[in-house]
Amino acid sequence: MKAEKQEPRRELYALLHLSPQASDEEIRKSYRQWAQIYHPDKYQDPQMKDIATENFQRIRDAYEILTDEHKRQIYDIYGFEGLTSGLELGAKLSKPEEIKEELERLRRRQEEEKVYAHVRPVGSLLATLSLPQFLSGGSIMRGMQMSSEVQSQISKKNTVVIGGNLAVTGNSGGGAATVLLRHQLSSVSSLEIMASAGLRALIGLQTSRHLSPHSTATTGLTLSLRDGSINLSNVWTRQLSETANGNIQLVLGTENSIGVGWQKKDEKNSAAGELKFGVGSFGATTHYTRYFSSKSHGRIAGRIGSTAIEFEVGGGRKISDFSTVRFLYTIGIQGVLWRVELHRGGQKLIIPVLLSSQLTPLLATGALIVPASVYFLLKKFIVKPYYLKRERLKAQEKRQRTSTQVQEARAAAEKAQLLLKNVANRKKSKQLEARGLVITRALYGNLKAYKKRNGSTVEETDELVQQVLDVTIPLNFLINDAGYLKLHKGIKKSGIMGFCDPCPEDPKQLFVEYTYGGDKHEVTVDDYDELIIPQELHRV
Numbered sequence: 397m398k399a400e401k402q403e404p405r406r407e408l409y410a411l412l413h414l415s416p417q418a419s420d421e422e423i424r425k426s427y428r429q430w431a432q433i434y435h436p437d438k439y440q441d442p443q444m445k446d447i448a449t450e451n452f453q454r455i456r457d458a459y460e461i462l463t464d465e466h467k468r469q470i471y472d473i474y475g476f477e478g479l480t481s482g483l484e485l486g487a488k489l490s491k492p493e494e495i496k497e498e499l500e501r502l503r504r505r506q507e508e509e510k511v512y513a514h515v516r517p518v519g520s521l522l523a524t525l526s527l528p529q530f531l532s533g534g535s536i537m538r539g540m541q542m543s544s545e546v547q548s549q550i551s552k553k554n555t556v557v558i559g560g561n562l563a564v565t566g567n568s569g570g571g572a573a574t575v576l577l578r579h580q581l582s583s584v585s586s587l588e589i590m591a592s593a594g595l596r597a598l599i600g601l602q603t604s605r606h607l608s609p610h611s612t613a614t615t616g617l618t619l620s621l622r623d624g625s626i627n628l629s630n631v632w633t634r635q636l637s638e639t640a641n642g643n644i645q646l647v648l649g650t651e652n653s654i655g656v657g658w659q660k661k662d663e664k665n666s667a668a669g670e671l672k673f674g675v676g677s678f679g680a681t682t683h684y685t686r687y688f689s690s691k692s693h694g695r696i697a698g699r700i701g702s703t704a705i706e707f708e709v710g711g712g713r714k715i716s717d718f719s720t721v722r723f724l725y726t727i728g729i730q731g732v733l734w735r736v737e738l739h740r741g742g743q744k745l746i747i748p749v750l751l752s753s754q755l756t757p758l759l760a761t762g763a764l765i766v767p768a769s770v771y772f773l774l775k776k777f778i779v780k781p782y783y784l785k786r787e788r789l790k791a792q793e794k795r796q797r798t799s800t801q802v803q804e805a806r807a808a809a810e811k812a813q814l815l816l817k818n819v820a821n822r823k824k825s826k827q828l829e830a831r832g833l834v835i836t837r838a839l840y841g842n843l844k845a846y847k848k849r850n851g852s853t854v855e856e857t858d859e860l861v862q863q864v865l866d867v868t869i870p871l872n873f874l875i876n877d878a879g880y881l882k883l884h885k886g887i888k889k890s891g892i893m894g895f896c897d898p899c900p901e902d903p904k905q906l907f908v909e910y911t912y913g914g915d916k917h918e919v920t921v922d923d924y925d926e927l928i929i930p931q932e933l934h935r936v
Contacts, residue, residue: 408458408471410891413874415884416472420463427459430893433815447811451893518742519544526750538750539565553580570595590618597621610635618649625650651675663687677702690714695724705729709764712737723771725764731755732763798900806865809896813869816894820873832879833930835871836916837909839864840889841898843920844905863899870894871908879912885926910934 409416412426432438434452439445461467461479470479522541530536545559555578562571572594579587584606592598602616614631627649635641640660647653653674660667669682679701687693694711706728714720722737731753738745752759795802827834839846841864870892875881883889889906890897897904904923911917912930919934921927 406472406475406887407891408462409884410887410889410895411454411458411893412462413892414462416886418462423459423462427455430455433819439815444815448815450808451812451815455893517544517546520744520746522746522748524748524750528750528753539563554578572596627651645672653677679704683708695722699728710735723767725767727755727760727763729755732760734763734767794901795899802862802896802898802900805896806898809865809894813894816869816873820869823875824872827875827879830879831913833875833881833910833912835868835875835881835908835910837907838866838868838871839907840867840895841865841904842902843907844903845899863902865896865898867892867895867906879930881927881929883921883927886924889923 406416409418412423412430414422414426418426431452434448434455436445436449436452439448461471467479520541520543524538524540525536526534526538527536529538541561541563543559543561545557547555547557549555557576557578558574559576560571560573563569572592574590574592576588576590579589581587586604588600588602588604590598590600590602592600598618598620600616600618602614604612604614606612612633614629614633616629618627618629620626627647629648630646631643633641633643636658637660639662640658642656642658645653645655645657651674653672655670655672657670658668664687666685666687667683670680672679679699681697681699683695683697685693685695691714692711693713695709697708699706699708706726708724708726710722710724712720712722719738719740722735722739724735724737726733726735730750732751732755734749734751736747736749751763824834826832842860843864845860846864871881873894874883874892883892883906889895890904905920906923906927907918907920908927908929909916909918910929916936917930917934918936919927919929919931
């Protein structure tokens with residue numbers, strides 16, 4: 397099921413029925429009103445007294461946080477997480493910006509501690525296949541390349557990277573081993589020392605520095621231990637917007653070149669391009685990726701230069717939380733190729749398959765249409781039904797795991813409603829006499845699933861009914877003396893007294909059926925939306 401958008405919950409404001417912009421006087425006034433309802437001394441019955449004590453403690457805790465200037469600032473920015481994160485309250489954290497900066501520092505430190513305790517391996521395996529070579533009696537395997545890298549944080553400022561690669565093509569091959577030490581000189585600059593042995597024996601030095609909040613410069617120097625040649629590289633990167641950046645690269649040495657690049661990425665699109673000129677050579681590359689959903693994407697790319705001309709099209713799909721499969725079709729002067737990729741964590745398996753070194757229209761068209769047709773048929777009749785079934789099973793298992801927690805929350809909400817009932821009924825009677833605002837029915841929870849229950853089995857129907865909560869009593873209680881009800885925007889409604897979250901992580905809505913002036917009205921709002929009633933536009 398689709399998870400809810402992550403927003404500040406602000407349960408404490410919902411609990412006291414306050415706007416996040418409420419003044420200290422409004423907070424105190426609201427606390428006094430709720431305390432009159434839930435103060436334990438008002439009840440003689442032991443069961444009712446216990447319910448009142450539990451809810452009175454919630455109200456008092458909310459009041460203590462919201463009337464403390466520093467605690468309220470922390471809560472407004474990061475919620476309960478900020479209150480339990482170890483922030484030191486006092487004069488030095490008197491501004492929201494200072495509180496946010498301090499909490500970010502604590503977060504970074506916690507993340508660093510996690511990183512220090514682990515190494516991060518990265519590797520790839522590329523196996524190149526050739527169908528023409530196989531059909532002519534040779535081996536289908538043209539070559540293989542393997543690379544592996546392990547990165548380990550040895551201290552807060554130092555990182556070690558150890559890697560190696562091996563390549564075999566036909567009867568020849570080679571490899572190399574590399575060691576790199578990265579040292580963080582300051583918050584804006586770093587230094588890297590690299591040594592490589594094998595086919596290309598090198599030693600190198602590279603330094604990077606943030607010139608401004610939006611630009612970075614990197615300078616590198618490498619020395620070949622085989623022929624003594626030196627290469628100098630300079631890269632300037634500039635952030636062009638929130639989602640785009642550009643760079644200029646200059647290389648001086650055995651192969652002089654200059655390049656200009658650009659990258660842009662947002663939630664739905666990713667694009668990049670590069671133009672590079674060297675001594676007697678040039679090249680231009682570009683690619684565009686479109687993310688259709690959180691699980692699938694499409695990609696087109698092109699490359700043209702003094703040694704290659706090719707066009708690529710394809711896409712990929714996420715098959716699990718850590719694994720993605722990608723299929724790409726490439727046509728160019730080298731022939732027609734398929735490329736299958738499996739990405740899992742930091743590991744990659746890449747299999748390019750050369751179908752033909754000749755560019756015949758029939759083969760080029762068939763190589764594109766056949767796999768695309770097979771994919772869409774498999775997706776419609778096998779893959780999609782399988783994933784839908786699996787998602788339903790996952791959702792069912794998740795609800796079963798959280799059922800105890802939800803049942804306890806529902807029971808607590810129903811108990812809280814018991815103490816609201818008498819006052820809610822008095823307000824309802826008063827509004828009926830004045831032909832004012834009366835809530836006749838209110839439901840909160842997964843209303844979309846609830847509305848589809850008519851076509852479900854008995855067991856499924858019972859399960860869907862449990863995903864909503866009747867909140868008629870709390871809403872009648874919240875109607876003010878002027879016959880007016882307002883639920884504030886940006887506050888998760890499950891925090892309101894007498895409410896609970898009946899379906900964690902599922903999208904929730906509030907449905908309200910009410911009468912005003914004797915006329916029937918209906919309205920449905922999303923979890924964080926504002927609700928103001930009565931309104932003429934709600935008339936049925």
